[in-house]
Amino acid sequence: FQLTHLKTNQITLEGHKQALQAVSSETDEVLSVVQTIASRMNHARQEVTILENALKNAMQALEHDRAMLTKQQAQLERLERQRIQVEQNAKDSELAVKQQLVYVSSLQQTASDIRSGKMVDANKQDHLTRSVSSPFPERQPLSPKQVSNHSNSLLIPQGEQVETPRTDNFGASKMDENTDNSNKAGFLRVGDLDLSALLQPPLTGRPNMKEDTLMSLDENTEAILKSLNKYAYDVVTDEGSRWVATRDSERLLSKREPGEQLPGDEVTCPKLPWHYASDKDILVWVGQVDDGGYCNELPVIKARGIVKAPPKDVLDLFIDSSRVKEYNKMSLGRQDECIFQEGTDSSAEDSQYGCGGSIKVVKSMNKPPLIRKTIEMRVLLHARRLELGEGEGYLAVSRSAWENSTATHDGTDSIRSDMLMGVNLLRPLPGDDDDEVYCELTTITHVFSPGVPQVLAKKMAPTVAANFIRDVQAIWKK
Numbered sequence: 001f002q003l004t005h006l007k008t009n010q011i012t013l014e015g016h017k018q019a020l021q022a023v024s025s026e027t028d029e030v031l032s033v034v035q036t037i038a039s040r041m042n043h044a045r046q047e048v049t050i051l052e053n054a055l056k057n058a059m060q061a062l063e064h065d066r067a068m069l070t071k072q073q074a075q076l077e078r079l080e081r082q083r084i085q086v087e088q089n090a091k092d093s094e095l096a097v098k099q100q101l102v103y104v105s106s107l108q109q110t111a112s113d114i115r116s117g118k119m120v121d122a123n124k125q126d127h128l129t130r131s132v133s134s135p136f137p138e139r140q141p142l143s144p145k146q147v148s149n150h151s152n153s154l155l156i157p158q159g160e161q162v163e164t165p166r167t168d169n170f171g172a173s174k175m176d177e178n179t180d181n182s183n184k185a186g187f188l189r190v191g192d193l194d195l196s197a198l199l200q201p202p203l204t205g206r207p208n209m210k211e212d213t214l215m216s217l218d219e220n221t222e223a224i225l226k227s228l229n230k231y232a233y234d235v236v237t238d239e240g241s242r243w244v245a246t247r248d249s250e251r252l253l254s255k256r257e258p259g260e261q262l263p264g265d266e267v268t269c270p271k272l273p274w275h276y277a278s279d280k281d282i283l284v285w286v287g288q289v290d291d292g293g294y295c296n297e298l299p300v301i302k303a304r305g306i307v308k309a310p311p312k313d314v315l316d317l318f319i320d321s322s323r324v325k326e327y328n329k330m331s332l333g334r335q336d337e338c339i340f341q342e343g344t345d346s347s348a349e350d351s352q353y354g355c356g357g358s359i360k361v362v363k364s365m366n367k368p369p370l371i372r373k374t375i376e377m378r379v380l381l382h383a384r385r386l387e388l389g390e391g392e393g394y395l396a397v398s399r400s401a402w403e404n405s406t407a408t409h410d411g412t413d414s415i416r417s418d419m420l421m422g423v424n425l426l427r428p429l430p431g432d433d434d435d436e437v438y439c440e441l442t443t444i445t446h447v448f449s450p451g452v453p454q455v456l457a458k459k460m461a462p463t464v465a466a467n468f469i470r471d472v473q474a475i476w477k478k
Helices: 002-115 122-131 221-236 247-253 311-319 321-326 454-475
Strands: 187-189 214-216 243-245 283-287 300-307 331-341 358-366 374-385 394-400 414-416 418-430 437-448
Touching: 002 243, 187 394, 221 374, 221 394, 221 418, 221 437, 243 247, 247 283, 283 454, 300 454, 311 321, 311 374, 311 394, 311 418, 311 437, 311 454, 321 331, 374 418, 437 454
Parallel strands: 374 414
Antiparallel strands: 187 214, 243 283, 283 300, 300 437, 331 358, 358 374, 374 394, 394 418, 418 437
16 A cells, blocks of 8 residues: 555656646746847847937937028028129119210210201200219219318228328338328228218218228227227127037037026126136137128137136237237237227227227238248227126227228238238136136137138138137146
8 A cells, every 4th residue: 555655656746847847948938038038128228229329410410400501591691682782783883874875975966066056055955964964973082181080971982092101011101291191090891880870970871881891990980999899799799690619619518508607797798698618628619790791701710718817918918019929820020000099998088089998000920831921911909898788808809901992902022811800808707716817718700811722711710710729828828
């Protein structure tokens, strides 16, 4: 009986072993399936990460293309306005030529009648002469003695010569004994400035204001300086869509919140949002100005960086012509040609020109690499303390001041660059120590150099702007 019972238990045990083996096999199969699923999920997770990165890059590219499209649309609109203006000018010219032909034909008929002995009605001839007058009246040349102060007649389109003093290649004006010296500062382009409310008597709108219009600085100093300063301040403090950050700057800006406000910055920078530069980084943007000014199709470069020195010290560096070579390695020197007034902290109430700050005309010579000739530039430089409502700091504005009303240069050994607009905005920022004050430097450069290939100029401009700030930073590097 016991043997029988033992055999029965043995058979039962063998059954349990077989069941356990079956369960173990099924467990292995389930584990294999789970591992396969886990592997697939890991692979899917990697694919999702790749797709997310691709989507992020695509969105960035889309934003860049959208900005470029907006820029191109603005340029197309500007070109369309120019096309309409050209068509209108062509129609006006055609009408003027027809009027001239009618006028000439009538004069020929009158002369023929006189030669043939026919009587000519004087009243009819006078009426004809007045009703079909020449659309091209003879313009009398303007000289400083013939023009009164703040005269609107000083709007001089480029190409119409005005008597001005001669200058040597690099020095003071050379005047004849009987020549008036009232145009010593020269002529500035004003096609992009709103002078309608500043001239006396005021202009209605901006009549006769072409992109190449020049105005005598000596006769309209206050109006030009105020309008130029307002225009420069609006451009240098504009953080809007006109600017497209370079690739490196876009990468830096993407890591921070735009318009992050610093303590007390509601006073030092009333315009927000504001893209701040860090101690080490230099931000660079490329943009355009669509204001009807001369060569406004050329790119404008904006750069921003931190200089470890007070704004006043940096401004004094820029004003001092003897120190230009400290931050401009290509400079051959700069000279002060005409000083209107000195003192960057002087007020408008103390100025005979109605504008505070330092005002002078300087001439500089530079020898960049790859260019055989020397690059010459003659500019008006106005440096002043920021006014109420503009924040704290200083503003330095420069624009080419031409010796003649045609904006031409007679030099054969040098190329005259046209500084369409140069701006330096210097704002105070807290330094590393409690008693230190640093300077946030923002620069605007819009220049036309006839002797420099435009492809090279556009490619190098952002690098040159960044290197300028680096050279200034190096002077106070700790």
